[in-house]
Amino acid sequence: MIDCAEGTQVQLRKNKIRFSKINHIFISHLHGDHFFGLIGLVSTFTLLNRTTDLHIYGPKGIQEIIKLQLRLSNSWTNYGLFFHELESKESEVIFEDEKVLVKTIPLKHRVYTNGFLFQEKTGERKLNLDAVQNYEIDTCYYQKIKNGNDITLEDGRIIKNDELTFDPIPAKNYAFCSDTAYDESIIPIIKNIDVLYHESTFLQSEENLAKKTLHSTAKEAATIALKSNAKQLILGHYSTRYENIDLFKEEAKSIFPEVYLANDGKSFEF
Amino acid sequence: MIDCAEGTQVQLRKNKIRFSKINHIFISHLHGDHFFGLIGLVSTFTLLNRTTDLHIYGPKGIQEIIKLQLRLSNSWTNYGLFFHELESKESEVIFEDEKVLVKTIPLKHRVYTNGFLFQEKTGERKLNLDAVQNYEIDTCYYQKIKNGNDITLEDGRIIKNDELTFDPIPAKNYAFCSDTAYDESIIPIIKNIDVLYHESTFLQSEENLAKKTLHSTAKEAATIALKSNAKQLILGHYSTRYENIDLFKEEAKSIFPEVYLANDGKSFEF
Structure with a gap:
């Protein structure tokens, strides 16, 4: 997620975006329309019994803002909350x-x-299923092929990777x-x-x-x-x-x- | 206003409550559902060119929360912002x-x-207009009457206040x-x-x-x-x-x- 204005929680719900999909939040700057919703989201994650780590990237100071509010509300998070403060x-x-x-x-x-x-x-490269089946290549080599490797058949023939795969997306x-x-x-x-x-x-x-x-x-x-x-x-x-x-x-x-x-x-x- | 959860600004707009009517905000406690909307409202007041003083009453710490966020966003208020922190x-x-x-x-x-x-x-007491006009009492005495006083007429007669007024609401x-x-x-x-x-x-x-x-x-x-x-x-x-x-x-x-x-x-x- 990039930035988190006041009411972001409501917008997430309205747009049916699953809260649990959010593991990294990138905050561009500390103006209200870009971060006032962060403390609410961080708190709601606890109410939703989140246990997965959450990483927050943002300007120096963001950790103090969130932690001060958690401390004064005598609250905590059930999950790991990691701040990556930016200054460069x-x-x-x-x-x-x-x-x-x-x-x-x-x-x-x-x-x-x-x-x-x-x-x-x-x-990874996309497997050309017709080709690999044609050469009767065992499925245990598929990952190797998707990683871009050529294959040596039992009869010694070397099959070039681009015969066996398509370009990745x-x-x-x-x-x-x-x-x-x-x-x-x-x-x-x-x-x-x-x-x-x-x-x-x-x-x-x-x-x-x-x-x-x-x-x-x-x-x-x-x-x-x-x-x-x-x-x-x-x-x-x-x-x-x-x-x-x-x-x-x-x-x-x-x-x-x-x-x-x-x-x-x-x-x-x- | 009592308490100010996240999204209070939106609710105020939805319910057509004029922002300028709010001069005193009482925060019961520092749990998010009672104060996470305060920083947003304080900031919006500045965008709306508020000049009237705003008084905030709430638990010790509320001043630090609001001021930290204003400071880190390099923001300020155009109006007097007064905190009355409670500890008793x-x-x-x-x-x-x-x-x-x-x-x-x-x-x-x-x-x-x-x-x-x-x-x-x-x-103040409600003026009984019929009575005061009947006694030909000058309008300059009306406030005195509304404050509950009896009136001495020019001929020396004393008219009791309850003859000249009704009970207040x-x-x-x-x-x-x-x-x-x-x-x-x-x-x-x-x-x-x-x-x-x-x-x-x-x-x-x-x-x-x-x-x-x-x-x-x-x-x-x-x-x-x-x-x-x-x-x-x-x-x-x-x-x-x-x-x-x-x-x-x-x-x-x-x-x-x-x-x-x-x-x-x-x-x-x-």
Whole structure:
């Protein structure tokens, strides 16, 4: 989960997202609309009898905020609660497992802020079942084949791996960048990204307000997408002053073609 | 406002309660379902350009929780934010103005908890317009009359106040008691209360659970209402295990006649 505003629990329930699926929470910065719901979620996990570890990644101070409230409410968690506090101004790897690697994207905002880059790892190769059965290869070699190895048959013939497998599903990358002023220094980190979420609090008509508050306009978000050679751009974090968010899409599309609008409860599949 | 759970802002909007009407917030105790929405409300007041002072009354520690979060988010309030931290285990007056007096009601729960007693002050007497006009009393004496004074006419006649006024609207008292175990020591504080809100987390069938968690059953709440000589009882804070909250009313009514069920968004007029 990325960020956790007040009422996130309610939204999770409304959108039928299972609480137990959440094991890592990445908090971009300590403004209320990005973390005020965290303490509630942490507490609810205890009420739900969670036992699995929970990892929280966020700016230095987040541990103090959560632990102070737990302490003063004479509460605790039934599960392991681990904080990974961030202070670096350079991009760094903060999580890695066999499927994904997560890096910070230092952003430019009014407080210390990070975006997050999720780099999916290329999975194993897909078995060509017709081919392996044709060569009468025993199932105990299947994992070896999926790992990319060639196979020596009993008669001594060597079968090349690409005869036995198909390419794996291509790994995809996702970058989440909120909140931030227009900042080209993030481009090398998110270069060739598949999906870029970039905030667009304002339209270009409020460019000055964007500069003043260290937020971005839709045009600026699209410019970052273009210069990063992103495949797709999702906009979000619109100021409530705008009644019609389609204007954000219009503005961004004048710069970059593949634009989507994030909104409450909306889900995207890539 | 009494207590402020996560999402209170949303509920206020949904129920069309003006944010600017809230100048004093009384927090009973530092369990999440009673204060996790406070930091969000405090922050939203700033976004709404509030300038009026806000007073928060609650257990020691509440100031640290709110200020830590404001400091770490590099935020501030545009308005005066005053904390009145409570530590006493005896009932004490914590607020008084010309209309109302507020006292704590020490409760018995798993953390330091107070209920709150709101004692309305008797208002000024109502002017009997026919009478004052009949005696040709100048309007500049009206306030003096409403304050209960007799009047000496120019011809020396003394007109008794009760000839010139009607009794004021009777003052009412309201006691809010959540969360608490059954505790008769609160009875002297809330004696003869007009409206008692008393938590009833459980039904009597879960009496043991109520004892263990220091909550009350509907029957216990009704017993407190009866022994306090309350006029009306409002129940609330039901455990989510019960699908039909009418059972709470039934159980309480077997002990005390005037029972109402609190619920999300419900309002009562007395």
